[in-house]
Amino acid sequence: MEFLNESLGFLFQYPLWAVIVSMVIVATLLAFWGTPLWVWAIAGFVALWGFSAPTWAFWVFGGLVVLFNVKAIRRYVLTAPLMKLLDALNFLPEISETERTAIEAGNVWVDAELFSGKPDLKRLANESYPELTDEEQAFLEGPVEELCSMVEDWDVYVRKGFTDEQWEFMREHKFFGLIIPEEYGGLEFSASAHSAIIAKLSSRCGPLATTVMVPNSLGPAELLMHYGTDEQKDHYLPRLATGEEMPCFALTEPTAGSDAGAMTAEGEVFKGDDGELYIRLNFTKRYITLAAISTVIGLAFKLRDPENHLGKGEYPGITCALIPSETEGIKLGRRHDPMGVPFYNCPIDGKDAVVSVDQIIGGADQAGNGWQMLMESLGVGRGISLPAQSLGGAKVATRALGAYTAIRRQFGINIGKFEGIEEPMARIGGFTYLMDAARRYTCGGLDIGEKPSVVTAIAKYNFTELGRKIVNDAMDIQGGAGISRGPRNIFAHSYISLPIAITVEGANILTRSLMIFGQGAIRCHPYAYDEIDALTKGDLKAFDDAFWKHIGHVGRNKARAFVMSITRGFFASSPVGGPAKKYYKKLSWASASFAFLADIALGSYGGGLKIKEKISGRFADILSWMYLATATLRRYDAEGQREQDRAFFEWSMEYAFGQIQEAFDEIYSEIKVPGLSWLFRGPIAMWSRMNRIGSKPSDKLGHKVAQAMQQRGETRDRITEGIYIPEKTDQALGRYENAMKLLEEAEPAYKKIYVATKKKELPKTQPRFVIDKAVEKGILTEDEAKIVRKAEEARIDVVEVDEFTLEEYENQTPSTPKFEDSADAEEIAS
Numbered sequence: 001m002e003f004l005n006e007s008l009g010f011l012f013q014y015p016l017w018a019v020i021v022s023m024v025i026v027a028t029l030l031a032f033w034g035t036p037l038w039v040w041a042i043a044g045f046v047a048l049w050g051f052s053a054p055t056w057a058f059w060v061f062g063g064l065v066v067l068f069n070v071k072a073i074r075r076y077v078l079t080a081p082l083m084k085l086l087d088a089l090n091f092l093p094e095i096s097e098t099e100r101t102a103i104e105a106g107n108v109w110v111d112a113e114l115f116s117g118k119p120d121l122k123r124l125a126n127e128s129y130p131e132l133t134d135e136e137q138a139f140l141e142g143p144v145e146e147l148c149s150m151v152e153d154w155d156v157y158v159r160k161g162f163t164d165e166q167w168e169f170m171r172e173h174k175f176f177g178l179i180i181p182e183e184y185g186g187l188e189f190s191a192s193a194h195s196a197i198i199a200k201l202s203s204r205c206g207p208l209a210t211t212v213m214v215p216n217s218l219g220p221a222e223l224l225m226h227y228g229t230d231e232q233k234d235h236y237l238p239r240l241a242t243g244e245e246m247p248c249f250a251l252t253e254p255t256a257g258s259d260a261g262a263m264t265a266e267g268e269v270f271k272g273d274d275g276e277l278y279i280r281l282n283f284t285k286r287y288i289t290l291a292a293i294s295t296v297i298g299l300a301f302k303l304r305d306p307e308n309h310l311g312k313g314e315y316p317g318i319t320c321a322l323i324p325s326e327t328e329g330i331k332l333g334r335r336h337d338p339m340g341v342p343f344y345n346c347p348i349d350g351k352d353a354v355v356s357v358d359q360i361i362g363g364a365d366q367a368g369n370g371w372q373m374l375m376e377s378l379g380v381g382r383g384i385s386l387p388a389q390s391l392g393g394a395k396v397a398t399r400a401l402g403a404y405t406a407i408r409r410q411f412g413i414n415i416g417k418f419e420g421i422e423e424p425m426a427r428i429g430g431f432t433y434l435m436d437a438a439r440r441y442t443c444g445g446l447d448i449g450e451k452p453s454v455v456t457a458i459a460k461y462n463f464t465e466l467g468r469k470i471v472n473d474a475m476d477i478q479g480g481a482g483i484s485r486g487p488r489n490i491f492a493h494s495y496i497s498l499p500i501a502i503t504v505e506g507a508n509i510l511t512r513s514l515m516i517f518g519q520g521a522i523r524c525h526p527y528a529y530d531e532i533d534a535l536t537k538g539d540l541k542a543f544d545d546a547f548w549k550h551i552g553h554v555g556r557n558k559a560r561a562f563v564m565s566i567t568r569g570f571f572a573s574s575p576v577g578g579p580a581k582k583y584y585k586k587l588s589w590a591s592a593s594f595a596f597l598a599d600i601a602l603g604s605y606g607g608g609l610k611i612k613e614k615i616s617g618r619f620a621d622i623l624s625w626m627y628l629a630t631a632t633l634r635r636y637d638a639e640g641q642r643e644q645d646r647a648f649f650e651w652s653m654e655y656a657f658g659q660i661q662e663a664f665d666e667i668y669s670e671i672k673v674p675g676l677s678w679l680f681r682g683p684i685a686m687w688s689r690m691n692r693i694g695s696k697p698s699d700k701l702g703h704k705v706a707q708a709m710q711q712r713g714e715t716r717d718r719i720t721e722g723i724y725i726p727e728k729t730d731q732a733l734g735r736y737e738n739a740m741k742l743l744e745e746a747e748p749a750y751k752k753i754y755v756a757t758k759k760k761e762l763p764k765t766q767p768r769f770v771i772d773k774a775v776e777k778g779i780l781t782e783d784e785a786k787i788v789r790k791a792e793e794a795r796i797d798v799v800e801v802d803e804f805t806l807e808e809y810e811n812q813t814p815s816t817p818k819f820e821d822s823a824d825a826e827e828i829a830s
């Protein structure tokens with residue numbers, strides 16, 4: 001006992017609280033700055049010396065230093081037994097070959113920064129934010145504008161397709177060759193231009209955007225450009241650019257949807273009588289856009305080579321090939337009816353269809369590499385097409401609802417002044433600002449050669465989900481006008497088609513719960529993939545290196561999460577000033593907490609995390625909103641931190657961090673940590689809720705956004721820039737714009753009527769019913785009365801809905817609306 005007291009006496013020379021606090025502070029600071037092990041060693045020896053520790057304490061600590069710092073000793077004493085244990089427990093997830101290909105597809109980008117726990121904020125704030133070239137801008141303002149003027153959404157739905165003139169215009173101006181290099185006759189536009197074109201087309205007509213975007217997304221052109229032989233490129237690309245060849249890509253099957261690896265389509269290699277190699281194809285595909293009018297089919301199938309003619313074994317794997325549609329055994333000519341939306345979406349069948357092995361994209365050498373091709377191409381396409389289509393609809397909603405709520409009156413005032421209307425309007429405007437920022441940021445990365453599969457999955461999932469919320473809000477605001485279909489209706493067809501965007505290119509449930517975090521946790525994490533790979537290969541040296549770095553990474557992020565939380569991001573260095581500064585600090589705080597908690601989940605669930613889709617979905621939400629917040633910060637700074645846009649910016653940022661907080665709360669409530677679940681579900685969860693990283697935007701901020709949407713001018717034009725706005729006032733959005741303009745011009749006269757009504761000089765009723773009396777009493781001049789009449793007639797014109805006789809309804813032809821007390825109805829219509 002005396003020896004023990006003497007040995008430990010050094011601890012009691014100081015107050016216990018002082019010892020503990022000192023050790024915690026030092027350890028936290030060392031971990032916060034990510035100091036290497038040798039610095040920890042020095043700090044430990046200094047602490048022992050400072051506390052006058054006995055000799056044996058130095059020897060024990062020195063032994064630990066050697067054990068953890070000398071790799072050769074550490075590998076065999078600690079790492080080797082650990083590898084055996086993890087292997088016996090099947091702790092780390094097994095990765096199949098198809099999963100490995102999917103994970104390795106593309107590259108990591110800023111998503112890795114957000115996943116790190118210590119993001120390089122300066123890098124995030126200086127990522128490319130490109131403008132369109134003069135040529136791209138001219139195409140947007142020329143052929144794209146003209147095509148939009150040629151197409152009316154209602155007519156496309158009535159006709160269930162496009163006219164010959166519209167098809168010819170698209171071919172002539174190479175709308176199907178946006179991404180094809182100029183040397184092959186294409187336009188070779190950037191991802192930013194591609195995205196802007198699809199967004200503008202979708203603002204006019206959803207099926208039009210779909211028809212243009214599919215050949216420019218996942219399809220033969222994309223695959224040929226990256227993998228095709230010179231002969232294939234020379235033959236097909238010029239024809240695809242001019243629309244002489246109409247492509248489709250056949251991937252989905254009745255039993256292989258999101259799980260494309262489960263496809264049953266099969267091709268068997270055989271030698272023909274002429275001595276050449278051929279493939280006999282048998283398949284059933286469905287949901288194939290443009291298939292019924294295609295001339296060439298990009299087909300994904302499992303290749304079988306029983307006699308090993310290609311030298312790749314009996315089962316080379318998934319392969320992609322180009323199949324002429326007229327090939328004997330190919331059955332086309334039918335259509336699906338996806339929610340009544342009139343774009344070509346069709347099944348394809350093939351029975352004993354024979355093609356040359358030369359039709360494999362990239363030739364016989366690329367046999368079996370189809371899955372890699374698909375993963376690379378799908379990743380890029382997800383970041384452009386569907387996000388752009390969703391954004392086009394969002395901008396239309398922002399512009400149209402801003403006008404509609406300023407025009408429509410109930411209970412004597414514009415409905416845009418009701419708080420119940422302001423709330424959904426703020427969501428529409430805020431989401432639109434945020435989505436446009438993320439579109440530009442994502443396309444900026446694609447334009448410099450990045451292929452970030454996790455980021456593009458984030459874009460696809462969140463844009464389509466936010467688009468769904470926007471259209472739902474728009475329908476709620478418009479009420480009866482939103483549900484009555486016809487050429488006047490702006491939102492009904494968008495509402496009807498929403499499930500399509502949610503479903504295609506990877507169902508959203510799958511994208512959220514498996515791809516964003518499931519793929520991100522392995523690919524974006526600095527060490528997880530290396531650990532899994534080393535464990536799979538039994539590589540002790542590689543596993544040792546990755547594992548202990550991972551342990552240090554966890555310690556660092558634990559300290560960072562703690563310090564960032566108690567200081568609310570104070571120690572993060574923002575790369576910009578102004579209103580954006582505090583949000584960059586919050587972003588660093590969110591990243592540290594996310595990274596630490598993600599490692600806790602990986603350590604707690606191991607390979608089981610793969611099937612814990614509810615937990616992984618909430619982690620996906622945090623990663624998604626960190627990315628969307630990053631893009632919004634970049635936009636606000638890149639555009640000069642305009643004061644006019646501040647309400648939109650701050651609403652977006654507050655919403656983003658509110659969503660991050662909500663996801664953290666849900667994780668803390670459900671996460672299972674062996675022996676420590678009580679800690680995360682109790683004290684840590686309580687602290688998180690008390691010390692919130694964000695909450696929903698305030699009503700005051702929402703009011704500013706909603707009111708800005710209802711004001712004509714530079715801000716409204718900028719937020720909705722890039723959509724098609726008809727000049728004709730007999731078209732839906734053109735009608736809104738005209739009425740808004742007339743009401744603004746009549747505002748001084750309306751004020752006179754309002755004042756006179758308050759003085760009881762005029763009866764309290766709708767302004768259109770007192771115009772003549774106002775003139776009689778000298779309240780309005782004849783010129784003012786004329787302006788008010790036009791404004792009132794335009795207001796009534798906006799709130800009218802389409803109506804049909806029975807015969808017209810059967811033929812889907814709109815009748816001319818009738819106006820009450822409207823002598824100038826014909827003039828307004830013209």
